[in-house]
Amino acid sequence: MTLAQFFTTHWLGHLIVMVAQCLAIVVPLLVAVAYMTYADRKIWAAIQLRRGPNVVGPFGLLQPFADGLKLVLKETIVPSGANKVLFVLAPMITFITALIAWAVVPFDDGWVVADINVGILYLFAISSLGVYGIMIAGWASNSKYAFLGALRSAAQMVSYEVSIGFVLITVLLCAGSLNLSAIVKAQEGGFWSWYWLPLFPMFIVFFISALAETNRTPFDLPMSEAELVAGFHTEYSAMTFGLFFLGEYANMILLSGMGAVLFLGGWYSPLPFAPFTWIPGVVWFALKIAVLLFVFSWTKGTVPRYRYDQLMRLGWKVFLPFSLLWVALTAAAIQLFGWGPG
């Protein structure tokens, strides 16, 4: 049997390929998370006229690894009143749900681990699971700050998922498929043919909901330090805290990736002619994610935190009716003018 046959037919070959694919996604993702924390701090520093991390390594580039090492070496403290199993399980859930969603994200034409029919629903399902890590953490900690943080987070994430759902519906109405590769292919062409332009208000709704979904400023009420110490992860230390941190950043990158796939044409180059199309699609995809992540950090540096009732009002009384209306308008436009796919 040749090597190619071994990898495509034999079960051991399949297993090796699968593990290699997982590593090929997880390792770059974790490096991206590490440098996202660095970029985050540098961007806030620039906004606040500071220097940011600049001591460890050249330009402070080794800072994320120093932080990671510090978290690994510290002691994991489990509070005596905590529910031990769930207390340890919670950060794992957060981290794992942030990682497994990447299985369906297309990095380039055909570069996807699982090219499933219902990719967008899978993404939506997995991103709605993130709330469990937070709720279980808050409950298992047996601490009032952690519990309040968890309650806030649960209410917030459930509220904003509704509008994200409607945003996804408008996109799949336009693309005519639930498969993420097909959605990207439906946007083929330069930046003017991507969905951010025809669906511009939904792009904004999606981005703001993504901020709320990942508990970022201005919606970081679950861990607002002025009121709740550190919110749901008050009682966590060392690597259990580290997993929350990694999961949170991986989720941010995931939602940026979703934004890039749904609205910014995935792997297509913004200008569809010679010098730009030579650059591989995965680079464009990474650049689009980076742009969205920059906006995440920029928002954190410039916008004050919402009050809780305002947050709920925005989710239920502004975004929900608006996105519902937009779904109806999009469907009507597709039906009346025949703009739809096929």
Place this chain on the structure above:
Amino acid sequence: MIHALAFYVFAAVTVVSAFMVISARNPVHSVLYLILAFFNSAALFLLMGAEFIAMILVIVYVGAVAVLFLFVVMMLDINIAELRQGFLKYLPIGAAVGIALFAEILLALGAWSVSPVAAGSLRAKVSDVPNTEALGRLIYTDYMFLFQAAGMVLLIAMIGAIVLTLRTRPGVRRQKIAAQIGRRREEAVVLVKTRVGEGVSS
């Protein structure tokens, strides 16, 4: 082989976690086992090739319904010893309800027959039409009015729930965004000329 193995693993976990839902001492653990059961049934749907239903199960039940369950149960302050006390007292009525339900399921299964139309759509190829599309055609084309009627029933149930739980409390002060934004300088600020040493007398 792997298919069958996966089926038995998921089915076993579903049954065990469903049993744990009713036998776990801590209600929060019950809800978490319920979530595990939902997950494994979604996996069973996936094995049958019904990927759309599997994903909807996770989104709706795990992502929304169970979150609200957990939300409520976490806030309960339950004394577990007290909860155990009534077990023998409620056993007869619980058993009666259980037996009645079981008998009904048996009856329904016994009288079950598949209509020729449905049998045809059951045997429709899974592979050439994605099952999202097949379901869409079934719900929005073939059974459009039944589906709308089901929607109306749900809407009425929802309105009923709201009407039952809505309390109109007098004297609640709400934030009126429009009124806040609509304020002008003239109605908000009064300039008073004061003499030094006298201050403002209202």
